[in-house]
Amino acid sequence: MTRRTKKRKWNPVKHPGSLEKYGYSLHAPAKVRHQALGKAVRRYGYKKTVEKVAFLAGAARIAPYLKARARADLNWLKKTYGR
DSSP states (O other), X not given: OOXXXXXXXXXXOSOGGGGGGXXXXXXXXXXXXXXXXXXXXXXXXXXXXXXXXXXXXXXXXXXXXXXXXXXXXXXXXXXXXXO
């Protein structure tokens, strides 16, 4: 007899675009992106902000050069606000 298991549903980050209201855009220069991420960390907290940027760096369907910028921002977040 086989055991029925629940399949894990992939749950992407809700509203990754909500960083835009703080001025975050992958098309902006690094200084502007970092200022916006600082505002987002104060509003959402470190963990939620990292989740949103990690979604952009990984699962989001965007151009590879934008993914590279999101990865760089993720590293900046970890270096600046991480433990």
